[in-house]
Amino acid sequence: MSEIGASPAKIKKLDPSEQVHEAREYDPETQKALEEIDSCQNEIDQLNEKASEEILKVEQKYNKLRKPNFENRSKIIQRIPNFWVTAFVNHPQISAILEEEEEECLHYLTKLDVEEFDDIKSGYRIKFFFDENPYFENDVLTKEFHLGSTGDPASHSTDIKWKDGHNLLERFRQRMQQGEKSGGSGRKRPLDLRSFFSWFCDHGDPSADEIAEVIKDDMWPNPLQYFLVPDIEVENGEGDDDEEEEDLDEEEVDDNVVVVEEEIEEVDEEEEEEDEVQAEEDGEADE
Known part of the structure; x- marks a missing residue:
């Protein structure tokens, strides 16, 4: 039996208008194994397609079940x-494209809604409701x-x-043009980024x-987490302040300890000096 892969690869000549593909020749046993793998792969692909269909049905089912909850949430949010x-x-990514005037405009935004098409893979729509x-x-x-798969996105x-x-x-376009002419000075963001309305x-x-x-x-699945971001930061900030106060207290204690130690050292030095003077006086008296 010949060694697997021993046959040299050769290029199949095709019509010039066609793309050139590399063709290989294999020994009969390898060729049979490859065909069996291809057959298994076809079965796997069929199961994957069936799974996608089942998953789509489940997603459609739960989209309908979630809809009343989303509607109720929207009423509460208002x-x-x-x-x-x-x-x-x-939100870090959305705020990155918000101009100051656009932020003022979004104060009139009362409701956001996201609707997926019945065929979820085919697309969706985002609706912004304004006063x-x-x-x-x-x-x-x-x-x-x-x-969808039919036609370009x-x-x-x-x-x-x-x-x-x-x-x-x-207004945003005019600012971008002015930024280009002035070399970019005074721009809020680089020109390659957009504003919300652009x-x-x-x-x-x-x-x-x-x-x-x-x-x-x-944003749509859970906007509450982004609305509460400032409160979370405030809570974290209070915790940081407590830690800073504890650190300051520890530093004050350390300073006090150092001061006491320095005072003790000074007292010891004074006592040593007094002992030396007394010893000198005693020696002179003996003489």
Whole structure:
């Protein structure tokens, strides 16, 4: 029996319009084993497809079960002033794209909603609900992501009806242009990053939209953790203050110990000097 892999590799000649592939020749036993592996792999792939279908059904089922909880949570959140803007500002990735004026605008954001399509893999939509505000006329701003296997990924967003003199997207673009002309001085962030509304209107690469994924997979499932960030920091800060006070107390005790030790040393030195003087006087008396 010939040694496995002993046959030299050779290049199969194909039509110039086709990509060149490397073809190998194997001994009969290896060839049979490879075919059996391929057959096993096909069975594994079929099971994986079946598992994906079952997982999809489970996710769809629990999305429906969770929906009343999300709706109830939204009603409760509306009782808390500035809940969503606080959560956004406390989120490290979302706050990184927030301009100061946009933060002011998000004080009018009353509700956030994320809806996955029935075919979860095909996409989702993010909806922002606003009270009447001085920036735009829309009550709801929606951005949809279509990520299905048919066709290229695409996204669409609501056309924002800006009120006169309050187009935050245009203001941001003007600041970026001024930053480019001035060499970048005075810019809040590098030019390659976006603002919140420039993200909302951007449809460059829907399949790799990090902000949308953060909102869908991190902010939406549990916004409370980001709303409570300041309180957590305050609690931690109080603990740090206690530790600092303890350290100061320890330092004061150490200083007192040092002072006492120095006083004892000074007393000992004075006693030694007195003993020496007395000894000298005694010696003179004897003479």
